[in-house]
Amino acid sequence: MSKVTFIEPAGNAVDVDVADGWSLMQAATSNGVDGMEAECSGSCACATCHCYVESHEELLPAPAENELAMLDNVAAERRSNSRLACQIKMSDALDGIVVRLPATQV
Amino acid sequence: MPTRPIVIVGAGQAGLQVAESLRSEGWEGDIILLGDEPHAPYHRPPLSKAYLLGEATAEQLTMRSPEALARKNISLRTGISVDHIDRTGRELHFSHGSSLPYHRLVLATGARARTLPGADLAGVFGLRGFDDCRQIGAALETAENVTVIGGGFIGLEFAAVARKKGKTVTVLEAGERLMARAVSPFISEWYAQLHARHGVDIVLKAELSAFAGENGRIATVNRKNGPKLKSDLVVLGVGVIANDQLAADAGLPVDRGIIVDNCGRTADPAIFAAGDCTATSLADGSLRRLESVQNAVEQGKAVAAAILGKEKPFVATPWFWSDQYDAKLQMVGTSAGHDQMVIRGNPDDGKFSAFYFRAGKLIGIDSVNRPQDHMAGRKLLDRGLSPTPEQAADDAFLLNILLA
Numbered sequence: 001m002s003k004v005t006f007i008e009p010a011g012n013a014v015d016v017d018v019a020d021g022w023s024l025m026q027a028a029t030s031n032g033v034d035g036m037e038a039e040c041s042g043s044c045a046c047a048t049c050h051c052y053v054e055s056h057e058e059l060l061p062a063p064a065e066n067e068l069a070m071l072d073n074v075a076a077e078r079r080s081n082s083r084l085a086c087q088i089k090m091s092d093a094l095d096g097i098v099v100r101l102p103a104t105q106v
Numbered sequence: 107m108p109t110r111p112i113v114i115v116g117a118g119q120a121g122l123q124v125a126e127s128l129r130s131e132g133w134e135g136d137i138i139l140l141g142d143e144p145h146a147p148y149h150r151p152p153l154s155k156a157y158l159l160g161e162a163t164a165e166q167l168t169m170r171s172p173e174a175l176a177r178k179n180i181s182l183r184t185g186i187s188v189d190h191i192d193r194t195g196r197e198l199h200f201s202h203g204s205s206l207p208y209h210r211l212v213l214a215t216g217a218r219a220r221t222l223p224g225a226d227l228a229g230v231f232g233l234r235g236f237d238d239c240r241q242i243g244a245a246l247e248t249a250e251n252v253t254v255i256g257g258g259f260i261g262l263e264f265a266a267v268a269r270k271k272g273k274t275v276t277v278l279e280a281g282e283r284l285m286a287r288a289v290s291p292f293i294s295e296w297y298a299q300l301h302a303r304h305g306v307d308i309v310l311k312a313e314l315s316a317f318a319g320e321n322g323r324i325a326t327v328n329r330k331n332g333p334k335l336k337s338d339l340v341v342l343g344v345g346v347i348a349n350d351q352l353a354a355d356a357g358l359p360v361d362r363g364i365i366v367d368n369c370g371r372t373a374d375p376a377i378f379a380a381g382d383c384t385a386t387s388l389a390d391g392s393l394r395r396l397e398s399v400q401n402a403v404e405q406g407k408a409v410a411a412a413i414l415g416k417e418k419p420f421v422a423t424p425w426f427w428s429d430q431y432d433a434k435l436q437m438v439g440t441s442a443g444h445d446q447m448v449i450r451g452n453p454d455d456g457k458f459s460a461f462y463f464r465a466g467k468l469i470g471i472d473s474v475n476r477p478q479d480h481m482a483g484r485k486l487l488d489r490g491l492s493p494t495p496e497q498a499a500d501d502a503f504l505l506n507i508l509l510a
Contacts, residue, residue, distance in 0.1 A: 066434070069476075069478045106391075
């Protein structure tokens with residue numbers, strides 16, 4: 001179990017304990033975190049689990065080609081720390097990661 | 107504030123969306139979400155893919171935990187079977203005898219897998235819910251010869267999983283090509299070759315005669331136009347039937363789905379419907395049936411708004427996706443009725459899109475491993491914009507320029 005802090009669009013910080021191997025998308029949706037749509041349930045097909053990674057970014061594997069293509073099409077502003085939450089798998093190394101969710105996903 | 111709750115029958119993608127959108131739209135009264143399965147709302151699309159491959163556990167498919175729903179003050183009740191609706195008294199009656207009054211009722215009852223005669227043999231499964239997949243997953247561990255009935259999304263996704271697990275796999279499709287309802291002949295052929303390369307035996311125009319068993323277990327799948335197929339696991343992917351009986355019994359208009367307008371209103375002002383159980387009445391008088399996540403989500407949002415007196419119709423261009431092996435198929439709009447098709451990218455590289463035009467105007471795109479084409483296409487079609495066929499075929503032409 002590692003801790004993730006999601007910052008919802010309204011500014012609330014929500015701490016979630018996440019098992020290794022779960023994606024940030026799965027952690028956010030199952031816990032009902034606001035600001036996460038995840039329409040394609042983790043298939044990297046919809047770009048509605050867009051998030052801004054605010055810590056530990058240097059520890060993440062670089063986005064794959066299909067993630068980059070979907071990031072070109074996110075609804076909110078794309079920033080240098082934009083990622084799709086379905087493509088980030090939790091591990092001990094990411095304990096304490098802070099992830100901000102955008103105001104809109106569609 | 108009415109003291110009666112808004113009651114939602116069905117705790118899948120559409121039902122959950124209605125419940126949460128009611129909260130985000132400002133409804134402060136009670137919301138009761140009723141599910142017939144014993145599970146909290148879960149992601150259904152990964153069932154035929156990641157779940158069966160062991161890449162996601164049951165817990166990881168959870169769309170909302172009961173605790174998460176409780177925090178939003180949404181009452182989830184699972185394992186509930188509804189018997190009938192009393193529209194006059196605005197009450198829902200359950201199979202176990204009790205009843206529940208409603209302020210507004212939402213039917214999000216989904217669809218069920220179509221079955222075939224003889225499918226009651228052990229080892230023959232439909233693929234719709236989590237419990238189906240748990241059984242299929244167990245059967246897949248020991249099966250050697252897998253036969254898939256139906257060459258649509260579900261059947262082909264399952265065939266890809268079974269091949270990855272090293273099984274001998276045959277797909278029997280009654281029609282002349284794969285995924286015929288959804289994609290063009292060009293894409294059907296590309297996928298037939300993809301599956302052939304992975305070692306799946308695809309049989310088109312297959313005429314099924316019987317499932318033959320031994321001691322109650324499937325042994326062979328028999329055809330009128332081919333040899334018997336030794337099979338120890340059979341998965342049916344022959345379409346779904348909308349769960350519209352509850353509505354029909356209550357006297358609401360149904361036609362292969364509960365008939366709704368583009369805001370999910372039924373003929374009864376106190377009853378709405380969303381998702382796979384619906385058939386949407388379009389402006390030209392035709393009925394449109396969509397079986398997709400997008401439809402569940404968008405109709406769910408539209409219904410929540412309509413209940414609260416707001417008009418937020420679902421008018422976006424339909425889109426779908428399917429994952430088979432490493433090929434991600436994304437579809438938007440339709441290829442039906444096209445008079446011109448151009449290809450962007452290279453089908454031989456496994457990264458391309460087929461753009462469909464009618465009278466020079468874009469009507470749909472099927473993309474394989476080309477998410478950027480799909481996403482641009484969704485925006486173009488939603489806005490009624492079209493590249494020329496020459497622009498679409500030119501990989502150096504940026505489609506997003508048309509959106510500026």
